[in-house]
Amino acid sequence: MNEQLTHMTKEVTAGKLTRREFMGKAAALGVSAAMASTMFADAARAAGPKKGGDLKFGLFGGEATNSLDPATYASSVPQTNGKQFGDLLVDVAGDGSVETVLAESFEGSADAKVWTFKIRKGVEFHNGKTLTSEDVLKTMQRHSDENSKSGALGIMKGIESMKADGDNFQITLASPNADLPYLMADYHLIIQPDGGLDNPAAGIGTGPYKMEVDEPGVRHMYTKFDNYWNDDAHFDSVEVVAINDATARTAALQSGQVHVINRIDPKVAGLLGRAPNLTVHSTPGRGHYVFIMHVDTAPFDNNELRLALKYAINREEMVEKILRGYGSIGNDMPINAAYPLFDESIPQREFSIEKAAEHYKKSGHDGSPIIMRTADGAFPGAVDAAALFQQTAAQAGIPLEIKREPNDGYWSEVWNAQPFCASYWGGRPVQDQMYSTAYLSTADWNDTRFKVQAFDDLLFDARAELDNAKRKEIYSQMGMMLRDTGGLICPMFNDFVEGVSNQLDGWEVNANQEMMNGLISRKMWFV
Amino acid sequence: MHPIIKLVAQRLALGLLLLLGASALIFGLTEALPGDAAQAVLGQSATPEALANLREEMGLNRPALTRYFEWLGGILQGDLGQSLTNKLDIAESIGNRLGNTLFLACAAAVVSVPLAIFLGLLAVRFRNRWPDKLISAITLTSVSIPEFLIGYVVIYFVSVKLGWFSSLAMVNDSMSFGQKLYAIALPAFVLTLVVLAQMMRMTRAAILNLMQSAYIETAELKGLSTFQVIARHAFPNAISPIVNVVMLNLAYLVVGVVVVEVVFVYPGMGQYLVDSVTKRDVPVVLACGVVFAAVYIGLNMVADIVSILANPRLRHPK
Numbered sequence: 001m002n003e004q005l006t007h008m009t010k011e012v013t014a015g016k017l018t019r020r021e022f023m024g025k026a027a028a029l030g031v032s033a034a035m036a037s038t039m040f041a042d043a044a045r046a047a048g049p050k051k052g053g054d055l056k057f058g059l060f061g062g063e064a065t066n067s068l069d070p071a072t073y074a075s076s077v078p079q080t081n082g083k084q085f086g087d088l089l090v091d092v093a094g095d096g097s098v099e100t101v102l103a104e105s106f107e108g109s110a111d112a113k114v115w116t117f118k119i120r121k122g123v124e125f126h127n128g129k130t131l132t133s134e135d136v137l138k139t140m141q142r143h144s145d146e147n148s149k150s151g152a153l154g155i156m157k158g159i160e161s162m163k164a165d166g167d168n169f170q171i172t173l174a175s176p177n178a179d180l181p182y183l184m185a186d187y188h189l190i191i192q193p194d195g196g197l198d199n200p201a202a203g204i205g206t207g208p209y210k211m212e213v214d215e216p217g218v219r220h221m222y223t224k225f226d227n228y229w230n231d232d233a234h235f236d237s238v239e240v241v242a243i244n245d246a247t248a249r250t251a252a253l254q255s256g257q258v259h260v261i262n263r264i265d266p267k268v269a270g271l272l273g274r275a276p277n278l279t280v281h282s283t284p285g286r287g288h289y290v291f292i293m294h295v296d297t298a299p300f301d302n303n304e305l306r307l308a309l310k311y312a313i314n315r316e317e318m319v320e321k322i323l324r325g326y327g328s329i330g331n332d333m334p335i336n337a338a339y340p341l342f343d344e345s346i347p348q349r350e351f352s353i354e355k356a357a358e359h360y361k362k363s364g365h366d367g368s369p370i371i372m373r374t375a376d377g378a379f380p381g382a383v384d385a386a387a388l389f390q391q392t393a394a395q396a397g398i399p400l401e402i403k404r405e406p407n408d409g410y411w412s413e414v415w416n417a418q419p420f421c422a423s424y425w426g427g428r429p430v431q432d433q434m435y436s437t438a439y440l441s442t443a444d445w446n447d448t449r450f451k452v453q454a455f456d457d458l459l460f461d462a463r464a465e466l467d468n469a470k471r472k473e474i475y476s477q478m479g480m481m482l483r484d485t486g487g488l489i490c491p492m493f494n495d496f497v498e499g500v501s502n503q504l505d506g507w508e509v510n511a512n513q514e515m516m517n518g519l520i521s522r523k524m525w526f527v
Numbered sequence: 528m529h530p531i532i533k534l535v536a537q538r539l540a541l542g543l544l545l546l547l548g549a550s551a552l553i554f555g556l557t558e559a560l561p562g563d564a565a566q567a568v569l570g571q572s573a574t575p576e577a578l579a580n581l582r583e584e585m586g587l588n589r590p591a592l593t594r595y596f597e598w599l600g601g602i603l604q605g606d607l608g609q610s611l612t613n614k615l616d617i618a619e620s621i622g623n624r625l626g627n628t629l630f631l632a633c634a635a636a637v638v639s640v641p642l643a644i645f646l647g648l649l650a651v652r653f654r655n656r657w658p659d660k661l662i663s664a665i666t667l668t669s670v671s672i673p674e675f676l677i678g679y680v681v682i683y684f685v686s687v688k689l690g691w692f693s694s695l696a697m698v699n700d701s702m703s704f705g706q707k708l709y710a711i712a713l714p715a716f717v718l719t720l721v722v723l724a725q726m727m728r729m730t731r732a733a734i735l736n737l738m739q740s741a742y743i744e745t746a747e748l749k750g751l752s753t754f755q756v757i758a759r760h761a762f763p764n765a766i767s768p769i770v771n772v773v774m775l776n777l778a779y780l781v782v783g784v785v786v787v788e789v790v791f792v793y794p795g796m797g798q799y800l801v802d803s804v805t806k807r808d809v810p811v812v813l814a815c816g817v818v819f820a821a822v823y824i825g826l827n828m829v830a831d832i833v834s835i836l837a838n839p840r841l842r843h844p845k
Contacts, residue, residue, distance in 0.1 A: 058695075064620070064802035065568070065811075067613035074570045149581040151572035201614060215623075216613055217802055218794040219697065241695065245789045251682045251694045252792075258695075408805060411570050412562035444574045 004029060005039070049506060053526035055235040058249050058258030062242025064217030069200040070190040071143060071150035076262055076514065077220070077242050079187050083518035084222045084238050085126065086190030086205030089117055089136065089169075090181050091519075092429045092512040096340045098181045102131065102191055102206060103169075112176040112464060117169045117184070123229040125193045126210045133164035138195025140171075143188060152188035154437065154444055176464035178471070179432045187513065208233030208522060217242050234525040250499070253278055259501040262514050265380070266324035269497050276502075282326050283496040285511040286338045286427020286434075289322070289379040290330075291372065291389065293487040294419040294449040299370065303485055304363035309370075310349060310489050312356035312393040318491045321388065322381040326497050330490030333482040334425060334434050335475070338493075338511050341431060341468060343476035349483065356396035369401035373414050377407030378422035385491070386422055416447045423447065429512055431475050435459050439482060448487030455481055503527060531842075535832065542824040546817055550602075553816040554595050557809050563587050564611045564807040585611045598810060602817070608810045610803075617814050620799070625818060627698060628795040631711050632780035635718035640773055643723050647730025647769075648762065652754055654735065662727065670724035677717050678790035685713065696791040714791040718784060722776040729772040733765035767834040774830035782819040 008025060026036035062077030070086065073079050090106065093099040100106065103117040123131040142148065144156035160174040173180065190205055203211035206229065209222030220240040224233065241258060243249045249261045250268060254275055264272060264280060273280035293300035293309070300306060315329035328336065331348055374386040383404060390400040405414050405421075414421050428434040437443060440459060441451040455478060462474040482488060496514045500507060506524040510517040516524075565581035566573060582588050601608050607617040646666070650659040669677065686694035696714050698707045734757060737743060746756045785797025796815060803811035835841040 063806065064799045065610065065612035065806040065808055069613075072568055072612075074568070074572060146576070147580055149569075149577050149584060151569055151577070153577045154572065154574045213699075215699075215794065216615070217798060219699075241697065241792065243695070243792050245792070247679055248682070248694065248790055248792055251679075251687050255687045255690060255694055257693055409561035412566045415571070445571070 005031070049234050049525040050527070051234050051236075051525070053235050054237045054239065055260070055504075055521055055524075055526075056258040057238070057240045057520075058243040058252045058261045059240060060244055060246070060249065060261075060263040062217050062240075062244065066216040067201045068203040068211070068214060069196070070188050070192070071148070071152070071196075071200060073188055074151060077240055079513065080240050080515070080518055081203070081211075081220050082187055082190050082205075083207070084209040084220075084240070084521060085203050085207045085211050086192070087123075087207050088187070088189055089184045089191065092182065092185050092510070092517060094508050094510040094517075096338075096429070096512075098185065102136070103184075106181055108178070108180065112178045112180070112466060113173050115171045115173070115180050117171075119167050119169055120229065121167065123206050124227045125206055126204045126225055127193060129193045131191065131206055133167060133169045135193055135195060136169040136191055137162055137164040138197060139189065139191050140169075140195075142195045142197060142200070150188055152186050155183050155186055155433065175460060177432070178463055178466055179430045182429045182433060185429060185512075187518070209235075209238050212237075230522075232522045235521060238521045253499045253501065256501065259504055260515065260520055261499045262496070264497040264499055266322075266326045266497060269324065269326060272499060278499050278501050279507075281496075281498050281500060281507060283498070283509055283511050283514075284328060284336075284338055285494065285496050285514075286336065286429075287496075288330055288334060288336070288425050288427070288490050288493045289318075289382070289385065290334075290423050290425060291386075291489040291491070292421060292423050292448050293489070295485075295487040296449040296451070297419040299363075299365055300419055300487060302363045302365070304359045305365055306487060307484075308356045308359035308363060308396065308398060309393065311352050311359060312396045312398055313389050313489055313491050314351040314392045315349075315491045316351070317392075318385055318388060322385050323492060323494055326495040327492050328495075330492050331479075331483060332486065332488055332490050333479045334427075334438065334488065334490065335431055335479055336493050338427065339431050339434075341472040341475050343472060343479065346476060346479055346483070351392070353392070353396045356393070356398065360396060360398050365398075367399060369399045371401050371403050371420060373403045373405050373418050373421040375405040375407050375410045375414070375422070377410045378415070379424040379494075382422040389491075416445065426513075427511075431478075432459070432463055435478060439486070450482070450486050450488075452481070452485070500524075531832075531836070534835070535828075538828045538831065542821075542828060545824055546820055549820040550599070550813055550817050551595070553813055554591075554598075554809065557804070557807065557812050558591050560804075560807065562807060564809070567806040568612055587611075594809070598813060602814075607814045610811050611808045612803075612806050617811055620811075621796070621814055621818065624794060624796045624799045627793065628781055628784075628797070630698070630707065631696075631714060631718070631784070631793060631795060632777065634708065634711055634715040635722065635780050636777055638715065639719040639722050639776075640726065642719070643726035643773075644730050644769065646723070647727045647734065648754070648757055650727070650731045651734045651738065651757055651761075654731075659731075663731075666724035666727050669720040673786075674717055674721050675786050675790050677720055678714075678787060681713055681717060682790070694791065696793040698794070711793070714784075714787050714793055717787055717791075718780060721787075722780060726769070726772055726776055730765070730769050733768045734761045737761045737764055763837065766837040770833045770837070771830045774826040778823050778826045781822045 008022060057080060059076050059080060061075035066078050068081060070082055073082060087102045089101060089103045090098050091101050102120050102123060104120045106117040108115045119133045119136055140162055143150040143152045144159055158173050158177060159171055161172045163170050193204055203214060208225060208228045210225040212223055213221035222238040224236050243252060246265045250272055252258045253261045269280050293306060295301060310332050319327050319329055335342055372386060374382045376383055386402045390402055393400045415423050428437060438445050438447060439450050441456050458474050458478050462471050465471045498515055503526055504524045505527045508516055508523060564585055565578050565587060569577055610617055646662050650662045653659045682694040685691050692713050693710060696711050698710050738761060743756060743761060746760045785801055788795045788797045800815040
């Protein structure tokens with residue numbers, strides 16, 4: 001039997017046996033289906049990527065109001081669209097390092113203030129135009145100039161000047177930033193012909209797939225671009241279908257109508273994973289579910305009260321009940337082990353009723369109810385999480401009052417406006433970007449109103465520091481500061497929970513964004 | 528002028544006034560919602576500069592009344608304008624979506640209306656016997672279960688387990704009529720179950736009401752069969768209430784099926800409207816709202832006119 005099986009796997013590797021045939025023959029030899037499936041996958045992987053096939057995504061996060069203009073991307077379907085037709089200068093690889101894409105190489109000056117990207121030659125846009133450094137320059141200008149309407153404007157602020165010079169695109173910063181290449185990996189910064197100034201929503205880029213159909217909120221069709229510059233991307237066509245209903249998504253994957261789905265409800269992930277024709281991937285990411293307090297507003301301006309609340313939350317219970325184990329506990333700072341230069345030695349804050357009660361007493365709070373706002377839209381399960389928090393806080397004698405807000409308008413009326421509410425942060429590729437986005441005194445999204453000069457100074461020191469050991473030390477100090485004095489209660493980091501059909505192979509772990517950082521259509525293939 | 532034509536003209540004029548009122552109301556309510564399109568588009572990544580630039584581009588910094596009358600001016604010239612969020616032509620987007628919505632509504636109506644009326648007649652014929660009780664039990668059960676649950680159950684058995692139909696009711700222009708029908712089979716089935724009960728119950732009640740009349744007794748004494756009595760003598764007099772409830776359900780099939788659209792991922796008007804409200808895309812919300820209002824007003828008008836035509840006393844007023 002063994003000889004026969006070996007022969008069969010060899011035939012699979014040589015591409016002579018289909019999955020169906022292999023499974024049939026293996027069953028005849030008395031091999032269990034699960035075992036045969038694994039053997040087939042191994043044999044097929046040995047054969048390497050295969051070309052062809054029509055890949056179908058069924059994704060949460062597509063609306064009728066979506067545009068193909070990269071400046072407007074804010075949800076999963078538009079971001080996935082961008083990865084089909086467009087390329088970035090650089091991207092973040094699975095190990096957290098920077099990977100070159102349209103930049104052939106890049107280097108920073110010794111003081112990390114001037115960064116030069118060498119633009120790849122012989123790259124063609126879908127409209128036939130050849131990529132030049134001018135296109136790159138204009139793209140970056142469109143996202144950063146005074147007329148910018150881009151979601152990337154916030155991260156482009158530190159740029160003093162930019163220029164295109166022959167094959168090179170150069171950025172000069174106002175102050176040093178050793179992590180600048182990571183900023184260029186932001187998903188908004190897709191290089192468009194002429195910077196997208198003519199028609200930003202045309203869906204024309206240098207990516208592997210060319211846009212054919214654009215029906216916002218319904219579906220987007222792409223076919224392989226013949227003159228694509230790279231040799232990854234194995235599919236003939238890619239279709240992105242918006243399926244916002246969680247049950248409809250899992251049904252579509254189970255019945256084989258789509259090959260990839262995102263945002264599987266943790267409640268059903270375990271059950272779904274038992275289906276024979278698909279795999280549920282859980283990738284620990286940098287996104288985190290939080291409760292945020294404005295440190296400049298009473299009663300949250302009292303650090304004893306903030307500490308009391310931080311001790312009064314039961315993180316393990318939240319991970320178990322809200323995330324069903326698809327996540328990890330937080331430590332009241334926005335950073336976890338998924339970030340480079342993370343200091344593992346920072347002590348974990350433990351749930352302690354005694355300490356919470358002690359700090360609450362010290363705070364001298366008058367006992368009036370502390371209002372915490374929440375909505376299901378803040379993060380999945382935010383209302384339940386608030387109720388759990390209320391229960392444990394009550395044990396420490398802290399009177400939390402839950403105020404449930406409508407999902408609609410939550411991000412404009414409650415988040416970053418009310419002093420205490422539930423919220424969500426998608427992670428950033430590096431610590432500097434996360435801290436600059438939400439914890440720097442001058443940050444627009446400083447949603448905890450944490451404005452501490454010493455913290456800002458440390459952040460700037462870290463940017464200019466090119467010695468990683470020293471940077472790690474600085475980041476560790478900053479993390480501790482936030483953990484002990486910040487307005488952030490971070491009970492948990494959520495995993496990306498995604499379903500992929502077993503017809504596909506080539507899955508890699510990349511936690512930068514969901515679905516392998518959006519690279520499924522480039523790195524996976526049909527077995 | 529013929530009284531019927533006069534009536535229709537009056538109703539049309541009144542309908543247009545109603546539409547105007549509806550559009551003003553929708554505009555006012557959308558404006559009253561917190562936040563605006565610029566904020567909704569940028570969401571958590573909004574910076575004050577980007578917000579200001581986007582508002583400028585969308586023209587949101589002009590007074591609300593100016594924007595409303597500009598929109599009204601446009602629509603009077605047949606121009607629905609552009610979406611604020613993705614700059615697509617609204618007329619074109621609505622054209623596709625409305626076509627899909629009407630297609631699904633028609634498919635459901637073609638099955639459900641005759642079926643409901645037939646079942647209603649059948650229930651009267653066998654009133655208080657087992658066919659009547661069975662019909663009532665089934666239809667009342669199906670109307671009592673939330674439509675998304677029926678949808679999920681149907682998807683689980685027919686699509687996931689048996690694999691007969693696709694759970695994604697995606698239709699597009701490149702599909703043939705038959706393919707489209709196949710694609711929408713499941714949502715049409717669910718909608719049929721949802722609307723069946725009310726129409727069937729109304730048919731049954733309206734006819735039962737008439738069955739007590741003296742002329743029905745005469746018909747029975749003439750020796751006609753029970754079914755002939757019901758279909759030929761009772762039914763024509765029950766048309767008015769039946770048409771009213773049928774029209775109400777048809778209107779529901781057009782404007783109220785967003786839940787079914789979401790469950791079966793059907794690209795209809797409901798999802799389009801919901802997305803646009805979430806993103807505060809006022810011109811799209813107005814356009815959808817006016818279309819929906821027009822459907823309601825139009826179908827109600829048809830119901831009224833049919834009621835009048837079906838009733839000689841109303842047809843020839845003294």
